[in-house]
Amino acid sequence: MPNRRANERRSCDQCRKRKCLCDRTKPCSNCAVRGLAHLCYAGDGRPSPMSTPSRMRTETPRVLPSSMERVDSAFFATTTTTTAESPSVSSISMAPALADGHSYLSTRQTHFDNSERQAKGPVLAWEQVSEVLPSRAICKRLLAFFLTESINQSVVDTDVFASTSEQLWKGMAVSQRWLANFFMILSIAAITVPQHHDLRATYLDFRKSQQLWSEQACKLLDGTTAGAEPPSESEMLNEVTFRALEALRSLLLGDMEACWEAIGRSIRKGATIHLFDHSECTSATREECARRSALARMILVTDRWMCFNRNRPFGIASHYVSLHGRETTTLDVRILRALEACHDFNIASTRLSLADRSERGLRLLQLIDTEFVGCLSDLRVDINLTKGVPVGIFTSLESGKVGQVASLVSSFLYMQCVFGMRFIGQNAAPYALRRCSIEGADSLIKTVPVL
Incomplete structure (x- = not known):
């Protein structure tokens, strides 16, 4: 029996927008890494790929109509294709990294995806x-x-x-x-x-x-x-x-x-x-x-x-990722290091015990403070820090640096607020972790509007 769902989605909403391919034989890697494999398709009304109907659809030969319409998510322009085969999929050298475990990336035949056929233009x-x-x-x-x-x-x-x-x-x-x-x-x-x-x-x-x-x-x-x-x-x-x-x-x-x-x-x-x-x-x-x-x-x-x-x-x-200058102390590299550490902590925290989570959280809090002070030092901003709050930030700040400093202060304090929320109400956690989110929010409110 031909498959009536010819234009069936291949991933959950979040992954589909990033063009990550799900092959319908296993959950997409974005959901699997978060422990949500059984709910991968629930968000957009699709059943789990391990359910019986899904396996039947996977095993059924894929037959597409000779003409079907699709909507391009980039420009919302309806186009018509005349192929009797499923959309083509090609691999590139860094596909496992981009798809986080998948060997292929979805490359639908659109004007921005098919780079091999894209012309230089007049x-x-x-x-x-x-x-x-x-x-x-x-x-x-x-x-x-x-x-x-x-x-x-x-x-x-x-x-x-x-x-x-x-x-x-x-x-x-x-x-x-x-x-x-x-x-x-x-x-x-x-x-x-x-x-x-x-x-x-x-x-x-x-x-x-x-x-x-x-x-x-x-x-x-x-x-x-x-x-x-x-x-x-x-x-x-x-x-x-x-x-x-x-x-x-x-x-x-x-x-x-x-x-x-x-x-x-x-x-x-x-x-x-x-x-x-x-x-x-x-x-x-x-x-x-x-x-x-x-x-x-x-x-x-x-x-x-x-x-x-x-x-x-x-x-x-x-x-x-292997970039020239990655080891240097530029502002964006410092922010990258802090962001990646915070993100890794958030992903792994649900699998860690409270003791391990607390130990890792203290190291992360120290890293955020170190990178924050390093960013301000790179800008040659003469400040004094008391518990991570810039109390002397306004005394010697040049007018041209106000926007940069405001962005840096809000970025690092926001990181501190988000990761510290996991320790609110955890009485067995260290006091510094239980208070870091509240202190970060308080500093954010007091500092950024003045900048």
């Missing part, structure tokens, strides 16, 4: 896109606003992007993927411009403009011509950058679901060019390695934050 000049852009002067001011360190967050190489922008102003053609990044950056800049900034006094309606530029960016990335030569590695890097920018924009708008999906795509795309494994990238120059490493760290930090908040396994496991 080059475009300023005159061809100027109708949907403001004047050159406003564009330059928006770009300058974005390329500040507090907003850019290492997504874009400032020098390279500025020089390419100058070529665009002079009428030279640029690649379609780079131009998509250009529009996405304008959209992000329009979102982040403060309410009383003088840019708000221009003729632009930033609320409508940021949406228009974002849609144009997606159209440009979607518009690469099929059937041409495969994209070069630099073009693939531009596409990974676009996904990282898309995640940053969603984060600024508070759309966590869109950010979750965009970061998942950036990890999958980045793995195809060894963005997270620099031991496989030997031909890049030192400047190129620095750019790739900065972009990889930004993607990893965002992925770690999303997974930490959702208590889900990482999009790419830490032991598959």
Whole structure:
């Protein structure tokens, strides 16, 4: 009997959005690692894959209709396929890391997933896109606003992007993927411009403009011509950058679901060019390695934050990550170390005894304090610490560092609050662990609003 559920989901909701493949013979690894194998499909109305109906569906030959419709989760555009076979699945070198145990990644035939057939796309000049852009002067001011360190967050190489922008102003053609990044950056800049900034006094309606530029960016990335030569590695890097920018924009708008999906795509795309494994990238120059490493760290930090908040396994496991400069003491590396330690503690805490959990919690609390003080020292902020609370943080703080320090303080105190909640009410736990969540929340309320 043919299977009537031809377009059946292959994973639970959280895993499906990250494009993790479940083969219907065992629960997806994201649920298995959390001990939720028996509930893997319950969240979206599907039974457990170990149930009798599920096994029957797995053993039944898969017959798809000659024509079926599917909805692309990225742009919500309905397309039609004319295949009589199941969707193709291909493997890449880092698939076990990305799928956390699976040997394959789902690669549906969409414009953003099938990188082997994705074309380089035509080059475009300023005159061809100027109708949907403001004047050159406003564009330059928006770009300058974005390329500040507090907003850019290492997504874009400032020098390279500025020089390419100058070529665009002079009428030279640029690649379609780079131009998509250009529009996405304008959209992000329009979102982040403060309410009383003088840019708000221009003729632009930033609320409508940021949406228009974002849609144009997606159209440009979607518009690469099929059937041409495969994209070069630099073009693939531009596409990974676009996904990282898309995640940053969603984060600024508070759309966590869109950010979750965009970061998942950036990890999958980045793995195809060894963005997270620099031991496989030997031909890049030192400047190129620095750019790739900065972009990889930004993607990893965002992925770690999303997974930490959702208590889900990482999009790419830490032991598959090998970055140049990983051993250095940059701010994002310090945050990565603290986030990964907190996340590992949350995942493992349910399987540990109270004594082991308390011992590991004390080490984690010390690590958070050490990395926090290290971050502030890297910024040359002269502070005194009393029980982890920055009491002298305002005395010698330069105006340009306020945003960075506020972000660091809120990040580390939030980590302390979340992991410390597991010890509230545990009378046998050490006093420092029972109080760390409350003290962290109190410091967060007192410190960040002042910054």
